[in-house]
Structure formats: C-alpha cells, structure tokens
Amino acid sequence: MRIKNQYDVIVVGCGPAGSSTAKSCAEQGLDVLVLDRNLEIGTPVRCGEGISDNSVKELRLKIPSSCIAQKIYGAVAYSPSEKSVHIKFPGTKGYIIERKMFDKWLAKQSSLAGATIIAHSNVVDIIKKGDYVAGVKAEILGEQNREISSSIVVAADGVESLVLRKSGIKSEKKPLLVDSGYQYEMENIKLKHPSLIELYFGNKIAKRGYVWVFPKSKTSANVGIGIAGASERSAKAYLDEWIAKHEMFENASIIEVNGGCIPVGGLMKNMTGNGIIGIGDAVNQVNPIHGGGIAESIKASRIAGPIIASAIKKGDVSGKFLARYDREWWDKYGNKLKNVEKVREYFEKLTDDQLEDLADILSGDILVELSHGKSLAKLIQLYARFKAKGIKRKLFGK
Numbered sequence: 001m002r003i004k005n006q007y008d009v010i011v012v013g014c015g016p017a018g019s020s021t022a023k024s025c026a027e028q029g030l031d032v033l034v035l036d037r038n039l040e041i042g043t044p045v046r047c048g049e050g051i052s053d054n055s056v057k058e059l060r061l062k063i064p065s066s067c068i069a070q071k072i073y074g075a076v077a078y079s080p081s082e083k084s085v086h087i088k089f090p091g092t093k094g095y096i097i098e099r100k101m102f103d104k105w106l107a108k109q110s111s112l113a114g115a116t117i118i119a120h121s122n123v124v125d126i127i128k129k130g131d132y133v134a135g136v137k138a139e140i141l142g143e144q145n146r147e148i149s150s151s152i153v154v155a156a157d158g159v160e161s162l163v164l165r166k167s168g169i170k171s172e173k174k175p176l177l178v179d180s181g182y183q184y185e186m187e188n189i190k191l192k193h194p195s196l197i198e199l200y201f202g203n204k205i206a207k208r209g210y211v212w213v214f215p216k217s218k219t220s221a222n223v224g225i226g227i228a229g230a231s232e233r234s235a236k237a238y239l240d241e242w243i244a245k246h247e248m249f250e251n252a253s254i255i256e257v258n259g260g261c262i263p264v265g266g267l268m269k270n271m272t273g274n275g276i277i278g279i280g281d282a283v284n285q286v287n288p289i290h291g292g293g294i295a296e297s298i299k300a301s302r303i304a305g306p307i308i309a310s311a312i313k314k315g316d317v318s319g320k321f322l323a324r325y326d327r328e329w330w331d332k333y334g335n336k337l338k339n340v341e342k343v344r345e346y347f348e349k350l351t352d353d354q355l356e357d358l359a360d361i362l363s364g365d366i367l368v369e370l371s372h373g374k375s376l377a378k379l380i381q382l383y384a385r386f387k388a389k390g391i392k393r394k395l396f397g398k
C-alpha cells in the first residue's frame with residue numbers, strides 16, 4: 001500500500017459521516033483517501049449508541065449482529081417527578097449498537113468499496129490554491145508535514161471540525177446550540193425495562209438537562225446526561241448527583257467513561273465552498289431534539305457521494321456547483337429537522353410544573369410525532385385546553 005500525493009477526494013475523519021461518504025464516492029469510481037487521527041477507528045466512543053430501526057431500514061444498513069448490543073422496542077419518558085409515559089409501537093424499535101465495532105464495520109465497507117483508510121493520521125491544516133481548498137497537510141502514521149492534494153476535501157472531522165474552520169465556512173457552534181454530554185457504561189444495574197430506552201427530563205436534573213439510560217444487556221447500560229453548554233456545573237457533577245438518587249445503580253460498576261459536545265441545532269444553510277464539503281457533526285447534521293447524528297450523517301453521505309462524483313467528472317468543484325448538496329439535503333432532511341428544532345425550543349422553555357402537566361396529557365404516539373417535528377400545534381392546543389379546564393375547575397368547581 002502506497003499513500004499517493006494526489007487523490008480525487010480526501011475525507012478527513014472516519015466516523016459514520018466520513019466512512020459513509022468515502023464509500024459512496026468510491027462506489028462512483030473516485031480515488032478516495034480517508035484520514036483519521038485515532039489509533040483505532042471507532043475508539044474512543046463518544047456516543048449513547050442508539051439508532052432507530054426506521055433509520056436502519058431507510059439506509060438499508062445490514063448491521064452485523066456483532067455490532068448490536070441490545071434490541072430495543074420502545075422508550076419510557078419520565079417527567080421531573082418521574083411520572084412515566086410509555087412509547088412502544090412497531091415504529092419505535094431500535095438498537096443499541098457497539099460503536100467501536102460499528103464504526104470499524106462501516107470503515108471496512110468503504111475500504112472494500114475501494115477507499116484507502118489510514119488511521120493514526122492527524123490533519124493539521126488545509127492546502128489552498130487561490131480560493132479553492134486543494135488538499136491537506138497531515139501527520140500520517142508518525143510522518144510529519146505530509147502534503148496531499150485533492151480535487152475535493154470532505155470535512156467529516158466531527159463537532160470541533162478544524163477543516164471547516166480553516167476553510168472559512170461559518171459553523172453555528174453557539175454555546176446554547178451545543179450540549180455537553182457525559183456518559184458511563186455501567187454494569188450490574190437493576191434495569192426496570194432492559195428492552196426500552198429510558199429518558200428523564202426536567203430542570204431538576206440540570207438546566208435543559210436530560211438523562212438517558214440505554215440498555216446494552218439485561219444488566220448493563222449507557223447512562224448519560226446532556227446539559228446546556230453554558231451550565232453552572234459540569235455534566236459529570238449533574239450525572240453523579242442523578243445516579244446517586246436512583247437505587248437501580250446501588251451496586252453498579254463503571255466500565256467505561258466518555259463524553260463530548262453534542263450539537264442540538266444550528267443547522268447550516270451553507271455547508272460547501274470551493275473544493276470543500278462538510279458532513280455530519282462538523283456541520284451540525286443531527287436531530288436537534290436529542291443530538292443523535294449517526295443516521296443523519298449517513299443519510300447526508302448518500303446525497304454527497306454522487307454530487308462529489310459529478311463535480312469531479314465535470315471538472316467543476318466550485319462552491320456554486322457543490323451547493324447542490326446544500327439544497328438537496330435541505331429539501332430531503334433539513335426542513336424536517338428545522339421543525340424538530342422548534343419542538344426542542346418549545347420544550348426547553350417549559351418549567352418543571354409544565355412538564356408534569358404534559359406527562360398527564362401526552363400520549364406515546366404524540367411524543368413520537370413530536371420527535372419527528374410534527375404535532376407541535378396539536379400539543380399547544382391540547383395544553384391550552386387542559387389549562388383552561390383546570391382554571392374552570394378552580395373557579396366553578398367543575
């Protein structure tokens with residue numbers, strides 16, 4: 001294997017966004033290099049590892065059983081006082097995967113499709129020719145100052161994307177649009193519902209705080225917290241406090257610790273420039289209600305691959321040409337995700353008392369619709385009617 005000085009496409013980052021885009025480009029006959037700074041693709045994990053069955057089906061992913069820790073059949077959402085709403089329908093199935101295995105599996109798929117992937121390769125800068133991005137500078141397998149040219153660079157380097165920053169594409173990473181996430185993988189938990197994910201909400205947990213318990217077996221789970229970026233204490237402090245209040249963790253062990261930033265909004269109209277295209281967490285392609293980005297990044301890669309191929313075949317890698325990707329992504333996914341963002345904005349303004357009210361009136365099916373960015377008007381109406389009834393009862397005793 002020889003690392004060449006010129007490729008059609010250099011993909012920076014080999015998470016789900018990078019390896020899927022690389023696969024899609026290689027399938028179009030392009031010469032693709034993927035560089036990832038990690039020593040091992042998929043490690044360290046920074047993820048709750050949840051993915052819905054709907055997404056798996058839509059993406060036609062044939063995930064090997066070795067990458068699946070636990071099949072999930074639905075969810076339980078808890079109000080601040082821990083009133084529960086059960087969400088269990090045929091459409092709410094999902095998986096808790098093993099990201100270490102899953103990311104490697106995705107990488108192997110793109111390698112088999114023809115892309116060259118090199119781990120332990122840190123991209124430190126981009127190369128520019130005029131106002132075009134034309135390659136990268138990297139430390140590849142310990143070799144410093146390697147310069148490699150390409151027609152297009154794909155910024156798939158995650159939430160802190162250096163490539164995007166260097167290329168001058170403005171990313172919306174405002175503190176309120178990026179949560180801090182912290183998570184333990186725990187063993188020997190007394191799980192109430194090993195085949196359901198559990199979601200806990202409320203300002204008691206932390207400002208705009210939520211906790212997830214994603215089972216990985218009957219006795220183990222990813223137990224994590226997301227809090228607003230600009231909070232008083234650390235995500236770890238809030239998570240430890242929450243765990244201490246819950247008996248199910250009394251005898252539990254912590255077998256892995258991870259965390260990271262979770263974009264929960266800031267969907268970008270412009271994710272492209274001359275010779276550059278952004279994908280995945282780098283450009284905030286996540287579901288803004290929970291920050292889930294595995295499926296969203298793979299969905300975007302399926303749009304990006306053919307557009308990159310046609311730009312290279314036509315010899316036009318200008319931002320103007322690549323903006324087709326912006327438009328197609330917004331038409332297919334962006335506008336729907338924008339509606340989901342509105343639902344999140346509505347929920348994050350609610351007090352704990354209002355969240356308690358909602359636990360009384362919300363059914364699982366409305367919660368599912370809300371998570372898809374639908375039914376917000378229905379919810380607001382339902383809540384207004386509920387409050388009006390309460391006032392009537394107080395005033396007239398009926």
Ligand SMILES: Cc1cc2nc3c(=O)[nH]c(=O)nc-3n(C[C@H](O)[C@H](O)[C@H](O)COP(=O)(O)OP(=O)(O)OC[C@H]3O[C@@H](n4cnc5c(N)ncnc54)[C@H](O)[C@@H]3O)c2cc1C
Nearest residue numbers: 013015016017037048049050123158181280281292293294
């Ligand atoms: C605590 C937490 C829990 C989460 N839970 C879920 C969940 O349950 N479900 C879900 O769908 N999503 C979840 N997410 C989000 C999910 O992990 C991301 O959306 C997803 O990984 C995005 O994929 P990506 O390929 O864009 O970025 P990443 O997976 O972050 O991959 C980026 C890659 O780029 C590499 N890289 C970065 N900089 C460089 C550089 N300069 N040179 C070379 N390589 C570089 C990194 O090593 C990394 O491998 C969670 C996130 C966090 C932090």
